[in-house]
Amino acid sequence: xxxxxxxxxxxPHRPSVTPGPVDDRHAxxxxxxxxxxxxxxxxxxxxxxxxxxxxxxVDMLTELAGEGRILELGxxxxxxxxxxxxxxxxxxxxxxxxxxxxxxxxxxxxxxVHVTLGDFADxxxxxxxxxxxxVGGTLFELTSHESLQRCLIASADxxxxxxxxxxxxxxxxxxxxxxxxxxxxxxxxxDDHLILCHRRIDPSTATYQxxxxxxxxxxxxxxxxxxxxxxxxxxxxxAERAGxxxxxxxxxxxxxxxxxxxxxHVSVYERL
Numbered sequence: 001x002x003x004x005x006x007x008x009x010x011x012p013h014r015p016s017v018t019p020g021p022v023d024d025r026h027a028x029x030x031x032x033x034x035x036x037x038x039x040x041x042x043x044x045x046x047x048x049x050x051x052x053x054x055x056x057x058v059d060m061l062t063e064l065a066g067e068g069r070i071l072e073l074g075x076x077x078x079x080x081x082x083x084x085x086x087x088x089x090x091x092x093x094x095x096x097x098x099x100x101x102x103x104x105x106x107x108x109x110x111x112x113v114h115v116t117l118g119d120f121a122d123x124x125x126x127x128x129x130x131x132x133x134x135v136g137g138t139l140f141e142l143t144s145h146e147s148l149q150r151c152l153i154a155s156a157d158x159x160x161x162x163x164x165x166x167x168x169x170x171x172x173x174x175x176x177x178x179x180x181x182x183x184x185x186x187x188x189x190x191d192d193h194l195i196l197c198h199r200r201i202d203p204s205t206a207t208y209q210x211x212x213x214x215x216x217x218x219x220x221x222x223x224x225x226x227x228x229x230x231x232x233x234x235x236x237x238x239a240e241r242a243g244x245x246x247x248x249x250x251x252x253x254x255x256x257x258x259x260x261x262x263x264x265h266v267s268v269y270e271r272l
Contacts, residue, residue, distance in 0.1 A: 056253035057135055058083040064164050064268065065089055068130030071158070073120035073151070074138035078104035078113060085112040092129070094120040121147040127158030133166045137264075140169060140227040145206070145238070148230060152242035156271060165244060165269040168253070172229050174263035175208055176201045184213075192216060206230070232258075232265055244269040 057080055061070075065084070072081050075093025077100055085091045092114045095101045101115045118124040120134070121142050132155045142148045155165050178185070179199045187195040193216040201208045205228075212223040230238070236246050247270045251262035258265050 053253060054079055054083065058087070060253055060255070060266070061131065061133060061166065062087055062089075064131055064166060066130035066160075066162065068128065068160055068163065070131045070133070071123075071125065071127075071129040073123065073132065073134040073155070074136075074141065075104065075113070075115060076100050076136075076138075078107055078110065080133070080135055081113045082107060082109055085109055092116070092125060094118055094123065094125060096120070121151045121154075123151065123154035123158055125158070128160045128163065129158055130160050130163045131166065132159060132163070135166070135168050137169055137227070139167050140229050143228050145228070145230065145234075148228070149238050149241065152238055152244065156239075156243045159271055161271060163271065164247065165239075166266070167235075167269075168264060168266045169232075169235070170229065170264045171262060172201070172206075172208075172231050175199055175229070176203075178263075179208070187212070232267065235267065239269050240272075243272050245272050 061080070061084060069090045069092060070081075070084055072084075072091065072093045075081050075095045078093075081091050081093050081104070086109060091112070093104075094116050095104070096117070096119060098117060101117060104110050104113060104115060116125050120138075123132075134151075139148065139151075142151060152165075159165065179201050182198075184196040184198045187197045189195070193214065195215075196213045198211045199208050200211070207226055207228050210225045210227065212221075212225065214221045214223065232249065239246065247268045249258045249268070250256060250266045251258040251264070253266055256262075
């Protein structure tokens with residue numbers, strides 16, 4: 001299935017992964033959590049940048065931001081943070097990978113985004129913020145419901161009274177249907193590379209594993225990335241436990257309604 005322009009870009013840059021070449025002559029190696037980002041920081045923008053979805057994302061976030069500071073959890077190489085900073089916002093970010101943060105800082109305007117190295121589950125910065133965002137499916141990089149709950153509680157504590165927490169995520173049921181079809185998703189296709197993704201769902205652990213095949217030049221690489229998912233209803237309940245309530249839910253960054261046919265959601269939470 002080809003990724004549509006308004007779908008969130010995949011973000012396989014912080015969970016535990018097991019990358020290895022497809023060539024059977026090379027045995028795959030296990031990489032500790034966080035090392036994937038350091039290994040592939042230089043490739044990430046080329047492989048996973050989504051100009052169409054980025055513009056729509058930044059436009060919606062601009063409407064929600066208000067007058068205060070903005071915080072992005074899992075800021076990565078600055079796909080969203082840098083455009084927000086160019087629009088005049090005071091943007092902060094949390095990133096686990098020093099290599100990713102270095103790529104952000106090296107870009108034009110990178111010094112205008114204040115980056116804290118650390119685990120975004122703990123939100124290790126002082127508030128308040130008028131907008132906290134975690135986009136590109138990055139929320140599901142957290143390894144358990146407990147770490148997700150901890151992140152929501154910490155985020156709520158750092159919001160202004162009228163602030164908003166914005167996230168996007170896949171709908172698990174839609175992931176399961178796509179996985180069962182056996183048809184790989186075309187993540188990115190250019191004259192220089194082709195990236196395919198096949199996902200395997202494990203409902204017994206509420207996880208899914210994304211298998212990425214990256215063909216570039218004369219080399220094909222196989223990257224395996226594990227995510228921990230929650231349904232929209234579960235997220236709403238966890239948000240309520242954190243002192244948040246759903247303000248609105250959309251089916252895309254371009255503002256399409258969220259319906260039973262939606263494969264992912266954009267959810268905006270506010271303080272109770």
